[in-house]
Amino acid sequence: MIKIAPSLLACDFSRLEEEIRDVEKGGADLLHLDVMDGHYVPNITFGPVIVRAIRKLTKLPLDVHLMITDPEKYTPQFIESGADKITFHIEVKKNPIPLIKKIKLLGSKAGLSLNPETPIESLDGFLNLVDSILVMSVNPGFGGQHFIETSCEKIKHYKEMKEEKSLNFDIEVDGGVTLENAQKLIQSGVNTLIAGTTIFHTKDRKKTIQLLKGTY
Ligand code: DX5
Numbered sequence: 001m002i003k004i005a006p007s008l009l010a011c012d013f014s015r016l017e018e019e020i021r022d023v024e025k026g027g028a029d030l031l032h033l034d035v036m037d038g039h040y041v042p043n044i045t046f047g048p049v050i051v052r053a054i055r056k057l058t059k060l061p062l063d064v065h066l067m068i069t070d071p072e073k074y075t076p077q078f079i080e081s082g083a084d085k086i087t088f089h090i091e092v093k094k095n096p097i098p099l100i101k102k103i104k105l106l107g108s109k110a111g112l113s114l115n116p117e118t119p120i121e122s123l124d125g126f127l128n129l130v131d132s133i134l135v136m137s138v139n140p141g142f143g144g145q146h147f148i149e150t151s152c153e154k155i156k157h158y159k160e161m162k163e164e165k166s167l168n169f170d171i172e173v174d175g176g177v178t179l180e181n182a183q184k185l186i187q188s189g190v191n192t193l194i195a196g197t198t199i200f201h202t203k204d205r206k207k208t209i210q211l212l213k214g215t216y
């Protein structure tokens with residue numbers, strides 16, 4: 001099953017509740033929350049207080065994408081605030097195993113992400129431990145960027161590894177996902193499309209979500 005995760009970064013935050021309601025009704029499977037600290041990426045977004053507020057507004061699973069230098073320090077707060085999954089970056093945790101274990105011990109799912117420039121094999125040793133891997137298909141920090149084509153190679157690689165080893169993790173892609181490239185990404189092996197601009201900068205979110213899923 002293909003899952004769609006609207007990225008709230010592109011929503012109208014002055015109408016947060018309506019925006020969430022709209023994608024819920026439109027068939028979103030989870031919500032993607034981009035946490036940025038101004039250190040790991042050159043942008044700042046929001047922290048646990050906002051995650052807690054969003055938690056009150058929806059029952060959809062919250063996938064908290066930590067683009068921060070010290071995910072270990074802040075993970076407990078995000079889980080207490082209602083995160084269902086914590087996704088962090090391999091670039092800041094060369095040995096991610098302790099943090100993956102900690103996240104699970106605290107009752108959350110764990111995801112691992114890698115940036116476009118990070119070697120494809122850097123996640124290979126951890127695929128049996130995570131609930132998802134997130135392939136960044138733009139340089140993290142901002143919505144509305146263009147998809148980096150080499151990301152498809154990564155997706156295919158993880159799909160092959162998943163099948164070879166009979167593993168069960170989700171393969172997510174994040175950044176520059178559009179109606180034009182969605183089906184190609186699904187064919188490459190993605191089962192979760194994260195999309196900000198494509199969903200929130202259109203009027204008919206339901207139609208857009210269906211088009212992304214290929215069910216319209
Ligand atoms: C970028 C974020 C993405 C972003 C995607 O650093 O991780 O989740 O919101 O936005 P779009 O879909 O507009 O490229």
Ligand code: ZN
Pocket residue numbers: 007032033034065174194
């Ligand atoms: Zn993200």
